[in-house]
Amino acid sequence: MPYLRFWLLSASLFLTACSNINQQSPPESASGTHHSLDSPEQRARLEQLAKQTNWRLRGKIGLRSPQKNGSGFIDWQQKNDQFRLQVSGPLGQGSTTITGNKQALQVQGANExxxxxxxxxxxxxxxxxxxxxxxxxxxxxxxxPDTPHQAKWSDGLLQQLEQNGWHIEYQRYSRHRTPLPEKIKLRRDDIQITLVVKRWQ
Incomplete structure (x- = not known):
């Protein structure tokens, strides 16, 4: 009888431990995929930015590649799914304006x-x-959205992003109530693009 009681008690403790383990949530991946958000503040920021579909940025853009190096000025205006992008200076080969949406573009400039x-x-x-x-x-x-990616966050702000073959680093944010990127580096293979935003609207 003592042996039987000991066996029943051990089995009960084992089943309880297994039940507790199964109820625990799995740890988040260290890679920081798009399925993990590390704070309520970060969720609120993402929701707020996603609603801001009308905006404008102006600044400088630089390019480094085996075929071309240079810099220029950039003016990007976004209204819902419509945009107007103007690149001027040596990088834009004078001035190039692109307007359109995800389906179609219109180009005005040197290389139409x-x-x-x-x-x-x-x-x-x-x-x-x-x-x-x-x-x-x-x-x-x-x-x-709707595209696989990997991301690294710090203090509710995106620091690194891997998506569609591009590696993006966020090196500086503004001090607005909702911080916006002010310096971004984008790399794909041997191409590097640096965007420095001087003004957000």
Whole structure:
């Protein structure tokens, strides 16, 4: 009988421990994928930025690649899914203006070339790759929706992002009530783009 009681008590303790383990939530991945948000403040920031679909940024943009190096000025205006992007200076080869949405683009400038793929059309117009479908999200410190990505956060702000073959680093944020990126570096293979935002509206 003592042996039977000991066995029953041990089995009961074992089953209780297993039950407690199964009820625990799995730890979050250290890679910081898009499924994990580390604070209520971060969730609130993402929700607020996602609602801001009308905005404008002005600043400088620089490019480093084996084929081309240079800098210029950038003026990006976004109204819902419509945008107007103007790049001027040596990097824009004078002045290049791109207007449109995710489906179609119109180009005015030195290299007015058409293509079925909007990203390819923007690249041909500017002479360097511009992921214009993702950029409206990236420049605000957001990952583009519905696309796999990996992200690293600190104090509720996006610090690094891997998405669609691009690596994005957020090196400085503004001191607005809702901080917005002021210096971003984007890299893909041997291409590096640096965006310095001088003014947000």
């Amino acid at each position: 070339q058409s293509a079925q793929d909007p990203n390819l059309q923007a690249e041909r117009a500017l002479g360097w790759p511009l992921p214009q479908q993702e950029m409206p999200y990236w420049v605000r410190g957001l990952a583009a």
